[in-house]
Amino acid sequence: MGMTITEKILAAHAGLEEVVSGQLINAKLDMVLANDVTAPVSIREFPKLGKASVFDKSKVALVPDHFAPNKDIQSAEQTKIMRDFARKHEIENYFEIGQMGIEHCLLPEQGLTLPGDCIIGADSHTCTYGAVGAFATGVGSTDLAAALATGQAWFRVPESLKFHLFGDLQAWVGGKDLILYIIGKIGVDGARYQAMEFTGETITNLSMDNRFTICNMAIEAGAKNGIIAPDAKTLEYVNARAKRDYKVYQSDANAKYLQVFEIDAATIEPQIAFPHLPENTRSVKEATHVKLDQVVIGSCTNGRLEDLRAAANVLKGKKVHREIRLLVFPGTQQIYRNALAEGIIDALVEAGAAVSTPTCGPCLGGHMGILAKGERALATTNRNFVGRMGHPESEVYLSNPVVAAASAILGRIASPEEVR
C-alpha cells in the first residue's frame, strides 16, 4: 500500500516501516516551539515531569511574539518566565526582542523547519511549516511540556485529503485567496483531525511565501496539518538556510486519500471572509459596500516580504483614506530590513501606514490596534472570530494583502482594480 507524505514522515519518526490512518504512534520530534502565551503554562508543568533539563536545547524554539514587546506588566511577567527558562536551560533558539519575529515567519527563515521534519508547537498555526514539506501541528501547553522533557509526542495518524489545484491565477489572487476559497467550500471543520495535502500545477507555480500562507490556514478548516511536497523551489529556499541534514518525502502514486478535491484555480476571484468565521467567504466584488475603520497587513499568514511588496505596489504614490488606520507588521527583522532596502517601508509610510516592529499584535486582539465597539477592520490575518481584534461587538474581515491595500485607500473593502 502506498503512503502519503504525511504518513511517510510520521512512520519515519516512529521508527516504523509503514503507518496507516487511525494508528496511534509515538514519534520523535525535530523541533518543539512555544511562545510567550503558551510557554509559561508548559514551564509551570515542566518540573513536575521530573527532568532536570530539556531533551535537546538545539531543538527547542521559544519566541516572545504574541504580547511582545510587552504590552503590560502581566504580559511582561509571562515573558520573563519564558526568558528565565530559556537562559537556565541554554535554549539555543530563544529570540529576544530585536531578533524576534512572528514565530511562523521566523522559524522557516532561520532554517529551523526543514523538509521531512516532525514538529509540534504550542500554537495552532504551527501547521505553517507544512509548506517546506514537514509534518507540523499545533498542540497545547501540557503536550508541549511533555515534549520538552522527552522530545517525543503521540499522534493518531490522520487521514489525508488531497486538494489538486490547476489553472493560472487571475490578477490580484494569491495563496490567501486559494485557502480562503477552500475553507469556504469545506467549512471550518471540513478537515477536522485530517491532513490537507496541496498539489497541482497552481501550487507548483506559487512562491514559497504564498505556500506558507496556504499551509498556515489549514487549521482554520480544523486540519491537523497542511502540507506541500518539496520541489525545486522548496529546496532552493531551505538550502539557503539549513544548518543540518533533512530528508525529502513525496506521496506515492497509490497513496490512500479520504477524498480528492479537484479545484480549477483560474475561476477563483480575490476572497473576503465575512464575520465571524473564516468559512464565510465571498468574492471581493460582493463586499465593496463594507466601510472600514482599520486595515491590518501582517501576521504569520501574510507578513512576509512578498506580501509587503505587493501591498506597497498598490499603495505607492497613493494615500491611505483619511478615516482609515493602516497598520503594517513585517513578520521578522530580516523581512523588515529587506523591505527597508527595497523601499517598501518608505512607500508604505509615505502613503500613511503605521509600520510596527514584528509582533502578533492586533491579530489576536493583544495590542497595537485594538478595535472599539462597532468598529470594522479588514485584515490579512487568519481569524475573524467574535472579539478577535478587540471589542466583542467589533468586526473583522479577512483578505489578501493587495485587497487590504486597495481598501485602505478607498476606506471600504475594494478590489485593487478600483485604484489602478
Next chain:
Amino acid sequence: MIGQGKAWKFGNDVDTDLIIPARYLNTSEPSALAQHCMEDADPTFPNKVGEGDIIVAGKNFGCGSSREHAPIAIKAAGVACVIAGSFARIFYRNALNIGLPIFESPEAAEKIQEGDLLEVNEASGQITNLTRKETYQAVPFPPFMQELIKAGGLVAYVAGKGEQ
C-alpha cells in the same frame, strides 16, 4: 460518576476566543481565567455558572487557537464536563491533558435544552437528561484515559505513575 449538573447551551463552532478571549491571556492563573470564561459568547456566564454545571454545544467545539487556557478556564469555572456534537482536535487533546472530562454525542447536543438537569456516567458514557427523562450515549473513554482525567490530567497521571 459526574454528579447532577445544569446544562448551559451554546451553538456550533464555539471558538477558543469565545471560551477565553485573548485579551485575558496575559495571565495563566486558572482562577483569573475562570472569571472571563465564555464571556464573549455570554457576558453573564462567569457569574451564573455553578459548581458542577455542564456546557452543552454543537459541532466543532473549541476550534481555533491552541490555548490550553480555554479548557483551564472552563474547569476552573466549576464546569464538570463538556458535551458537544464534536470537538476540534487541539481542544480535545488539551481538555484530556488537563483533566476536563468531555463527551461527544450529536444526539445529546441536539436534544438537551438550556437549564436541563443532567447526570453523566463517566465509565459508561451514558448521559441522562433528568428534566426530559431521556438518555443519550457517548463513546466512553478507555479506563486509562478515565484514570488520567481523574488524576487531574496528563502531568499528574504521569507523575503518579512514576511514584508507583
